[in-house]
Every structure is written in C-alpha cells, then in structure tokens.
Amino acid sequence: MKKLELYGLNPRFEAESTLYPDFVLGRVISQYKDLYKVVTNEKELLAEISGKFRHQTNYISDYPAVGDFVMLDRINDENGNGIIHHVLTRKSSFERAAVGIKNETQIVAANIDIIFICMSLNNDYNLRRLERYLSIAWNSRATPVVILTKSDLCSILEEKLLEISKIAIGVDIIVTSNLEPESYEPLKKYLKYGITASFIGSSGVGKSTLINCLLGGNFLSTNEIRKDDKGKHTTTRKDLILLPDGGIVIDTPGMRQLGVDSVDLKKSFTDIDNLAKQCRFRNCTHTIEPGCAVKAAIDNESLDEKRLNNYIKLKKEARYDGLTSKQIEHEKLNDMFSSFGGIKNAKRIIKEKNKRKY
Known part of the structure; x- marks a missing residue:
C-alpha cells in the first residue's frame, strides 16, 4: 500500500493528479501561517504556495487547507521548501468566515x-x-x-x-x-x-x-x-x-x-422542512398564517417550539452573515415591512398617504 493511500488517497484524487504530470502529489497535514507540512509517497516536507498561485488566487477559500490534496514541485525539502502549484478539487470542506475580511470564507x-x-x-x-x-x-x-x-x-x-x-x-x-x-x-x-x-x-x-x-x-x-x-x-x-x-x-x-455562514438546514431540520410542505401557503412563515402545519405540530406537541425558534434563528443568521451592520439593519426593516412589499414599498405608501392629507 502506498503511503498516500494511508492518508486517504483514492482513485478520484489520483485521476485528477494526472492532469499535472510535471508535479508530485501530496496531502497537507498541518499549517503554520504561510507554511504547510505536506506528506507525499516518499516523505514529509515543508511547502509554500507559488508566486503564480498567490497572484492568480482571488479568494482565501482557494488557498490550501489541512486535508487538501496538492501538487508540488519536489518530493523533499532538502534544497528548500517545496512549492505548491495546485489544490485538487475538494470532495468536502468545513468553512468559516475569514477573520477581518467581509464576505470571504476560509477553509478550516x-x-x-x-x-x-x-x-x-x-x-x-x-x-x-x-x-x-x-x-x-x-x-x-x-x-x-x-x-x-x-x-x-x-x-x-x-x-x-x-x-x-x-x-x-x-x-x-x-x-x-x-x-x-x-x-x-x-x-x-x-x-x-x-x-x-x-x-x-x-x-x-x-x-x-x-x-x-x-x-x-x-x-x-x-x-x-x-x-x-x-x-x-x-x-x-x-x-x-x-x-x-x-x-x-x-x-x-x-x-x-465556526459560524453559520454555510449551513444545510434542510437536512438538520428535515422534520420542519417536511411539515412546511403541508402548509396552506408556500411562503408560510409559521407565525400567523392559517393552515400552518408547523404550528399545528407545535399545538399537538409533536414538535418542540424551541426547535422551530432555533430553525428561524439559524436561517436569519445565515442570511445576515457577511453583511455590514447597515446592511443587516436594512434586511431587518425589509422583514418588518414584508407585508407591504419591503421597506421601499412601505416608504412609497406612507409618502402617498401623506400627500392625500394635504
């Protein structure tokens, strides 16, 4: 068994690595700021990303992370750090909001x-x-x-x-x-x-x-x-x-x-999602609408109201993640005036009513 197979190498990553015949395949096993420890079939080595990689990368999430399979220019670091030229396509990843950078995610x-x-x-x-x-x-x-x-x-x-x-x-x-x-x-x-x-x-x-x-x-x-x-x-x-x-x-x-900038509520709240499909209205908010299957489940105690409240809270957090305080306030006002078609429409209605007074 090859060393990288012990570290999770499978046919999918091996096949993608053949697209880069001039480089060596490895997996990132640790990170120290801008340096990475990478294991190859031969040995472990320290590596850094290439200048070209840094120049062409637009998002922090595209940088190597622990667990990534990468393509290197050498099999050891005896003559200097290895250079990472490519990150292979991820099959899964943990993400969080990048510290100090708006609307950017970082791979954990x-x-x-x-x-x-x-x-x-x-x-x-x-x-x-x-x-x-x-x-x-x-x-x-x-x-x-x-x-x-x-x-x-x-x-x-x-x-x-x-x-x-x-x-x-x-x-x-x-x-x-x-x-x-x-x-x-x-x-x-x-x-x-x-x-x-x-x-x-x-x-x-x-x-x-x-x-x-x-x-x-x-x-x-x-x-x-x-x-x-x-x-x-x-x-x-x-x-x-x-x-x-x-x-x-x-x-x-x-x-x-880790924040909730990337969540899958359909799987973690599959019971609420299934109930919502039975609501009379497709855009039911599960608050005041008649014929709400979610509210009915709470009434007959087959669903905990605290679970519904947390579901709504997580949906809002995911929606507001990455926004500035001003943008969040704007979104909240839109929610408040949703029955009027949003804050802009509410302002227009109020303005027209004021005109009629005079």
Whole structure:
C-alpha cells in the first residue's frame, strides 16, 4: 500500500493528479501561517504556495487547507521548501468566515468523510447548539456522527438520548464515558484505512481525550470545561493525524470559531422542512398564517417550539452573515415591512398617504 493511500488517497484524487504530470502529489497535514507540512509517497516536507498561485488566487477559500490534496514541485525539502502549484478539487470542506475580511470564507479542514460532533452530557449539553453543529456538518458534505461524552456524570441518560434522537434525525449516536474505556470502541468502526474524520464541538468536551484514546496515548493536551460553562481552547492549530489502527483524524479548534455562514438546514431540520410542505401557503412563515402545519405540530406537541425558534434563528443568521451592520439593519426593516412589499414599498405608501392629507 502506498503511503498516500494511508492518508486517504483514492482513485478520484489520483485521476485528477494526472492532469499535472510535471508535479508530485501530496496531502497537507498541518499549517503554520504561510507554511504547510505536506506528506507525499516518499516523505514529509515543508511547502509554500507559488508566486503564480498567490497572484492568480482571488479568494482565501482557494488557498490550501489541512486535508487538501496538492501538487508540488519536489518530493523533499532538502534544497528548500517545496512549492505548491495546485489544490485538487475538494470532495468536502468545513468553512468559516475569514477573520477581518467581509464576505470571504476560509477553509478550516478539507476532504473529510466523517464528522464526529462531540457534546458533553454535563455542562456543555445544549440541544440548540447541537442543531447548529448538525447544520454546519451536513453542509460540509461529510457524514455527521454524534458523540456524547462524560455519560458517567449524567443521571438521566435515557431522557437525554430521547431528546437528541428527535434532533439528530438519521444520525448515529455514540455514548462514551471516561470511566469506561471500552465505550470508545464503537468509534473505530468508522475509522477504516483511508477514511478521514474530524472532531468538532465546544472546547473542553473531550475531543482531545477521544483522539488520545484512538492514538493509544496522551499525545494531545486536554482541558476541562470551566465553571462558567465555557471551555478552554486546547487545540490552537489544526493537524491531520494518522491513527495506528487505520483512519485519519483532523483535530480542529473549538466550534465557536465556526459560524453559520454555510449551513444545510434542510437536512438538520428535515422534520420542519417536511411539515412546511403541508402548509396552506408556500411562503408560510409559521407565525400567523392559517393552515400552518408547523404550528399545528407545535399545538399537538409533536414538535418542540424551541426547535422551530432555533430553525428561524439559524436561517436569519445565515442570511445576515457577511453583511455590514447597515446592511443587516436594512434586511431587518425589509422583514418588518414584508407585508407591504419591503421597506421601499412601505416608504412609497406612507409618502402617498401623506400627500392625500394635504
């Protein structure tokens, strides 16, 4: 087996790499500002992007990220850093708003197969946050799996599992405990050779502990959730790690660094989406309209009203993401005057009424 096959190389990437016969194929396994650590079939090397690549790239999201397959000009860095000339087409990616740059996204990790969403069953437990995580995970085009940590600290496990199953529709759920090392075993069935997984979730919920368990040692530092229910950031750099028993993991910073600029609400809120199709009006807002199937589901308690409120909130956040405060205010005013056809139409109606007074 070639070294890159252990790092997730498949026929799809191999075929695309043949378009660049003058370059060497590699995968980015770590990033240090403008430098990248890349693994090839021969060895690991440090690399940087070419001047031409930098000049021709229009968006931050087009730059290499951890997990990307790239084309290099050399197989080692004995005579200087390798040069990255191309990034192969991604099959999946995690995105976030680029820091300090409006309307730009940055790739957090690329070419992920499985996303393990970690949530603690004590202080971190939050159904609305889990809905947010699932929305982002589905949008990445990878398969989400929910991992519940610290079950030994939960006295109502069955009740919480029932709550989560109503939210994580069609998603596998794994329960783990620090006191039961065997509870981590189910993770291994997802991490086969060549499969890349990412662990995401609030800081302090046990992501690094899970990865250490899979690695068979304490390779990553860990921190607990603070008393104010906010986790300390343990991981500050993204790394792609090859597991001894097969599979690859990418450890990412705390989830609150990821926004909702890229979400898939149809998959994470499939129950509400299906109900909405039964509403009398196609553009039903599920607030005051008659014949609303979503409101009916809330009335008969088959749908939690808090879930609907979070769905509406996430839709608004995704809509407003990347806008300036002035643009957000304009959009909110349009929402307020939607029954008049928007703020411009409302202003025109008011102006005409004032003319009639005189």
